[in-house]
Amino acid sequence: MKIRNVTAHAVLAPMNRPVVTGGGSVEKVAFVLIDLETDVGVVGWSYVFAVSPVLAKSLQAPVEGIGEGLTDLNVAPRPLHEKM
Amino acid sequence: MAVWDACGKQADLPLYRLLGGESREINVYNFNGLGLIGPKAIATQAKELSRGFGAVKLRLGYPDVETDIQAVEAAIGAVPDGMPLMCDYNQCLSRADTKVRLSEIDDLGLTWIEEPINHDDVEGYAGLCASRSTPIQLGENARNPAEIQRLIATEAAGFLMPDVAKIGGITPWMNAAEQCAASRCLPTCSLKSACT
Numbered sequence: 523m524k525i526r527n528v529t530a531h532a533v534l535a536p537m538n539r540p541v542v543t544g545g546g547s548v549e550k551v552a553f554v555l556i557d558l559e560t561d562v563g564v565v566g567w568s569y570v571f572a573v574s575p576v577l578a579k580s581l582q583a584p585v586e587g588i589g590e591g592l593t594d595l596n597v598a599p600r601p602l603h604e605k606m
Numbered sequence: 607m608a609v610w611d612a613c614g615k616q617a618d619l620p621l622y623r624l625l626g627g628e629s630r631e632i633n634v635y636n637f638n639g640l641g642l643i644g645p646k647a648i649a650t651q652a653k654e655l656s657r658g659f660g661a662v663k664l665r666l667g668y669p670d671v672e673t674d675i676q677a678v679e680a681a682i683g684a685v686p687d688g689m690p691l692m693c694d695y696n697q698c699l700s701r702a703d704t705k706v707r708l709s710e711i712d713d714l715g716l717t718w719i720e721e722p723i724n725h726d727d728v729e730g731y732a733g734l735c736a737s738r739s740t741p742i743q744l745g746e747n748a749r750n751p752a753e754i755q756r757l758i759a760t761e762a763a764g765f766l767m768p769d770v771a772k773i774g775g776i777t778p779w780m781n782a783a784e785q786c787a788a789s790r791c792l793p794t795c796s797l798k799s800a801c802t
Contacts, residue, residue, distance in 0.1 A: 523616055528608070542641030544667025544698025558608035566612030571771050597616075599609045603777040 523597040527559040528589020532578035552578040556585060560597055610776040625780065635661035635692060642668060645680035652684040661690040661717065667698040671707045678714050692743070694720035701730050708738055718743040718765050731762035741765050743794070745782075748773055754782040758789045767794045 533555055540549040552575045558566040570585065572578035592602060614624045622629065636659040639651045648664060656662050664681050666674045674693075681691055693716055699707060704722045711719070720743035723730050735742050741764025748754045748768055757763050768782040 539639045543665045543696035545696035556608050560612055564612050564615045566608035568608035597609055597612050599777050602609055
């Protein structure tokens with residue numbers, strides 16, 4: 523199984539129960555959803571937490587850029603982690 | 607994480623099986639809600655949020671320590687007898703304020719006090735841990751296993767909660783967990799369930 527393509531989507535999700543913390547109020551959560559497509563049709567899912575919508579959008583390009591560098595490599599977590 | 611997920615899907619195994627684990631019951635706390643909403647609202651929410659969970663966590667960092675104490679006592683009074691309670695300051699205190707506040711809440715029976723000062727103030731945390739009985743919870747914002755190792759080596763925390771996304775995925779999370787195991791420092795899990 524080899525990596526074919528990595529896509530990233532910036533997401534802003536409302537919280538059903540906003541949380542007021544000592545560091546500020548959190549009413550919506552920004553994160554990036556990641557799809558890792560493989561040559562056998564399996565798609566791996568992941569996410570990256572982002573503090574704000576601006577940050578989430580700005581993370582799309584680097585995540586997909588890292589993904590481009592992994593194209594055609596084996597889907598093997600530890601060797602890929604060492605490479606990244 | 608996406609790579610591990612693809613491996614699990616191809617093997618038709620859940621991640622815990624892929625990593626060599628087994629299905630078992632674990633203690634889970636509810637960290638929804640319970641923000642800085644005042645002691646009265648805390649009591650109402652804590653009662654609701656404790657249903658179906660083994661513990662609840664509330665945020666602290668009100669303008670004064672008296673309200674912090676009232677919020678904790680309101681939660682204790684609202685959850686079932688003996689249910690563990692944790693608190694999280696979300697890094698909002700100064701070092702000086704923390705020394706005063708933590709000495710005031712140290713005997714309330716909290717399971718842990720989470721991130722009272724900046725998460726990367728390792729020396730500050732080591733000093734806090736040396737001077738109180740309630741364990742400090744730290745590590746959610748660690749960016750790699752080496753940062754977890756530093757918290758262990760400096761005795762900066764009683765509990766460590768590496769976050770699987772923030773630390774860089776399943777592989778570095780497992781490496782951090784091994785370090786916790788080697789030093790007999792209990793890792794707790796930080797999972798994000800933003801929309802619940």
